[in-house]
Amino acid sequence: MRVMETGSFGYIAIVVTVVAALVILANYSLGPRYDPREPPVIQQKVPHIGHFIGLLQYGLRYFELLSAKHRLPVFTLQTLGRKVYVVNSPDLISAVQKNAKAFSFYPFVGFVAPRIFDAGDEANAIINDNIDGEKGQWGLIPDTSAGTHMALAPSSSLDSMTRTMLTKLEEFMKPLEASSVGIELNLYRWIRTAFTAARTEAVYGPKNPFNSNPELEETFWEFESDITMLLLGIAPSITARKGYNARKKFVAAMNEYFENDGPDTGSDLIKARSAANKRYGAKQHGARFELGNLIGVLANATPTFFWILLHIYSRPALLADLRAGIASATESTTGDTTMQTIIISRLKDHCPLLLSTYQETLRLQTHNSTSRWVTKDTLLADQYLLKAGNIIQMPGYPVHTLSSVWGSDVESFNPSRFLKLEKKSKEKAQKQHPASFRSFGGGATLCPGRHFAAAEICAAAAMMVMRFDLEPAGNGGVWTIPDWKHGKVASAVPPPDRDVKVRVRMRKGMEDVKWRFGFEGSVSKFEVFAG
Numbered sequence: 194m195r196v197m198e199t200g201s202f203g204y205i206a207i208v209v210t211v212v213a214a215l216v217i218l219a220n221y222s223l224g225p226r227y228d229p230r231e232p233p234v235i236q237q238k239v240p241h242i243g244h245f246i247g248l249l250q251y252g253l254r255y256f257e258l259l260s261a262k263h264r265l266p267v268f269t270l271q272t273l274g275r276k277v278y279v280v281n282s283p284d285l286i287s288a289v290q291k292n293a294k295a296f297s298f299y300p301f302v303g304f305v306a307p308r309i310f311d312a313g314d315e316a317n318a319i320i321n322d323n324i325d326g327e328k329g330q331w332g333l334i335p336d337t338s339a340g341t342h343m344a345l346a347p348s349s350s351l352d353s354m355t356r357t358m359l360t361k362l363e364e365f366m367k368p369l370e371a372s373s374v375g376i377e378l379n380l381y382r383w384i385r386t387a388f389t390a391a392r393t394e395a396v397y398g399p400k401n402p403f404n405s406n407p408e409l410e411e412t413f414w415e416f417e418s419d420i421t422m423l424l425l426g427i428a429p430s431i432t433a434r435k436g437y438n439a440r441k442k443f444v445a446a447m448n449e450y451f452e453n454d455g456p457d458t459g460s461d462l463i464k465a466r467s468a469a470n471k472r473y474g475a476k477q478h479g480a481r482f483e484l485g486n487l488i489g490v491l492a493n494a495t496p497t498f499f500w501i502l503l504h505i506y507s508r509p510a511l512l513a514d515l516r517a518g519i520a521s522a523t524e525s526t527t528g529d530t531t532m533q534t535i536i537i538s539r540l541k542d543h544c545p546l547l548l549s550t551y552q553e554t555l556r557l558q559t560h561n562s563t564s565r566w567v568t569k570d571t572l573l574a575d576q577y578l579l580k581a582g583n584i585i586q587m588p589g590y591p592v593h594t595l596s597s598v599w600g601s602d603v604e605s606f607n608p609s610r611f612l613k614l615e616k617k618s619k620e621k622a623q624k625q626h627p628a629s630f631r632s633f634g635g636g637a638t639l640c641p642g643r644h645f646a647a648a649e650i651c652a653a654a655a656m657m658v659m660r661f662d663l664e665p666a667g668n669g670g671v672w673t674i675p676d677w678k679h680g681k682v683a684s685a686v687p688p689p690d691r692d693v694k695v696r697v698r699m700r701k702g703m704e705d706v707k708w709r710f711g712f713e714g715s716v717s718k719f720e721v722f723a724g
Contacts, residue, residue, distance in 0.1 A: 230578035232267040232278055235259055244272040252421075252680040253562050253588065260591035267577055276583040278567075281591045283598065283628040288574045289565060289585060290628065290636025296565035296585055298638050299325040302334065308424045310481040311440065319475045333473040340465025345641040350461040351717040355537075355648045357460075358395035359710050362387055362653055369661060375698030377666045381499045381689055386410060388495045392649075396490055398459030402446045409446055413487060415439040420488075420683045440484065447480035489642060492684040498650050499689065501554045504606055505654065506663045506695075507672035511550065511608050518544030519655045524711065531706045535659065537652045538714035547651050549611035552722055555632040556599070557606055560677060561685030562588040563634050589631030589685070598629045611722065625722065632685060633723040640723070647719035652710060660708050662701075666694040 227234055237243025247255040256279050259268070266282035280286055289296045303321045310316060323332035330339070344350050365387035369376055389410045393403040403409045416423075419436020423429050430437045450456075456467035466486065470479045505512055522539035526532045541548055565585040573579050596603045599610070614625050633640035657663075665672050675689040 227269070227271060228578055228580065230572075231276070231580065232269045232577045233265060234269045234271055235263060237270075237272065241272060244270040244277070252682060253560055254679050256562055256586055256588040257560070257590045260588060261594075267573070276580070278577075278579055278583060278585045280585060280587045283592060283595075283626040285574055285577075286587050286592070286628040286631075286635065287626075289587065292571065293637050295567065295569050295571040296579075297325060297568050298563075298565055299334070300566040300568075301564055305424060306485070308426050309420075309485055310478070312478045312481045316475060316478040316481070319473055319478070322473075333469055333475055336469040336472065337466055340469060341462065342641045344460065344462035344465050345645055347644050347715060347717045349715075351645055351648075352712070352715055354395040354460050354462065354645060355652070355716050356710075356712050357398075358391045358649050359537075359652055359656075361391035361394040362649075363656075363710070365390070366656065366660065369697045370699055372698070373704070375662075375696040377694060377696050379692040380502065380663075380695045381496075381692045384499050384502075385414065385495050388498060389413065389491055392490050392494060393487075396460050396463055396486075397450065397455060398463070400450060400453060400455035400458060402450045402455070406446050409443065412439045412442045412446075413491065416443060416484065417488065417492060417683050421680070424682075443484065444480045447483050451476070451479050488683050493686045494646055494650060496684060496686045496688040497554065497558070497646070498653060500558045500686065501551055501650060501654050502657060502663065503672070503674060503693065504554055504608070505550065505658060507674065508606075508608070511546075512658065515544065515547055515550070515655075515658050518546050519659055522655075523659065533659070533706055533708050534711040535652070535655050535708070536711040536713055537648065537655075537716040538712075538718070540651055540655055541719055544655070545612055546608060547655060548647070548719060548721070550608040551647060551651055551654070552611045552630075552632075553606060553608055555686065556593045556610070556630065558677065558686050559589045559593060559632040560687055561631065562586045563631070563638070587631070592629055592631050595629070598626060614722075627723075630722045633721070635723065643721055643723055644717050644719060647721045648717045651719060652716070656708060656710065659700075660703070661697050661699060663695045663697055666696045 235244075237247075239246060244255075247259075251258060259270075260279065260281050267278060267280045267285055270277040270279065280289060303317075303324055306312075306320050307317050319333050323329070324334045326332065326335040330336075344354075365383070390403060394401050397403070415435045416439040417436075419433040419439070422433035423436050423440075425432070451467070456463045466482070467476075467479060470476050470482065475482070505515060519535065519540065522536050522543035524534045524536060526534070563586075565587075567579050567581050567583045567585060569581045571579050579585065593599070594603050600607075628635055633643045664670055673693075675691045675693060677687040678690045679687070681687040
């Protein structure tokens with residue numbers, strides 16, 4: 194879950210946003226002259242390099258800070274040898290997304306892939322061959338993208354992945370029942386371990402290397418933590434030593450997975466990716482390519498589940514309402530023990546508040562930016578000239594906090610917001626602007642993993658809510674919500690800047706009740722707002 198861009202290689206769009214801009218800008222000297230037809234320029238305190246310094250200091254948050262200060266639909270950052278056009282208007286974002294030839298995502302893939310994969314010239318040539326599909330529906334990127342979209346669309350294939358993920362996740366929930374007085378744990382760390390195991394199991398199947406090599410969890414997250422420096426490419430073996438070494442360990446483990454025909458018993462997603470690698474002579478590079486794919490698989494779902502649990506459990510009224518709604522999607526059978534089965538396919542209709550809570554969590558916790566490269570001089574919306582060779586950034590949070598779109602309480606967490614928007618849209622026969630919700634990107638690069646993320650996170654949250662009470666461990670039992678970790682570029686939904694210690698115990702009166710997921714019907718049809 195990111196914003197994850199199109200296809201498995203497109204998952205690395207998450208990390209493209211700031212770092213690509215920094216590296217590209219750093220390779221040039223003074224910037225080109227400003228054309229008055231371009232969007233207004235935001236002046237910088239330090240000539241030529243002020244914005245560059247701001248991006249280094251704040252990362253993606255720099256776009257958010259400037260957007261909040263100037264409140265412009267689009268503006269220009271002019272620094273070094275490139276301009277960055279920052280687009281904050283849903284109408285203008287739609288205009289960008291509709292003109293995929295003039296505003297292309299693919300140059301970023303070709304730029305970033307060598308730094309992520311470190312796979313060599315042969316692999317890079319394969320990646321770049323017809324990367325944008327302009328010559329027809331062939332090539333590693335177009336074929337991988339098509340296979341990814343097919344595997345992650347609501348279907349029996351995605352149902353199987355969701356079932357595997359949730360079944361594996363149950364292995365981590367079961368031990369939480371062990372103590373009558375509850376178990377103290379660091380919430381984010383527990384989620385990170387559980388989601389790493391469960392999501393990789395869903396993708397890689399019975400030969401999942403994360404099962405046979407438990408240390409791969411720490412290996413991947415060490416790699417993820419150093420992505421910024423790896424992408425900058427300045428002596429990465431020194432400046433990003435942990436990530437550099439972690440990549441080597443991960444590639445070795447994934448090579449063994451592919452050599453043992455792991456994809457043959459894995460999900461349709463890994464089968465599609467493996468088949469595309471073989472088709473285009475990239476089989477030997479498959480292990481490295483999985484680094485990009487895992488960013489999409491792990492980097493966003495993990496923190497999203499953390500944030501939704503925090504938002505729910507810190508609001509007693511919301512917790513009670515959700516329990517009432519989820520109960521109506523639950524079947525009870527009695528015998529020697531009482532068995533409660535949460536029917537996942539019923540959650541959307543029986544407890545729409547849960548899906549609304551999930552989307553509201555994404556609205557406030559998304560701090561991403563989607564990128565485009567201007568391939569030719571183009572007049573955006575017949576108003577703003579965007580000149581070839583420059584970069585477009587479309588940060589999500591400024592759009593998510595537009596009061597004209599989301600209402601006067603835009604800064605507050607309102608779990609019913611999306612229920613009200615849906616009702617309003619039906620009554621007025623007018624839908625919410627599709628580009629006003631940026632958590633899954635939009636246009637041709639709309640995240641293919643959005644259905645998987647919604648289904649598993651809503652189902653997992655439902656199980657936690659019905660089964661356990663969570664309370665802060667220490668701090669007088671008062672919830673304190675941490676800030677998000679600034680500077681992270683590998684995730685659209687950043688992790689917290691600190692962990693939260695909680696006490697988990699079985700709900701009172703439920704100590705003798707057994708719980709399980711029910712998989713009747715399709716479990717992957719969780720439609721979320723996206724454009």
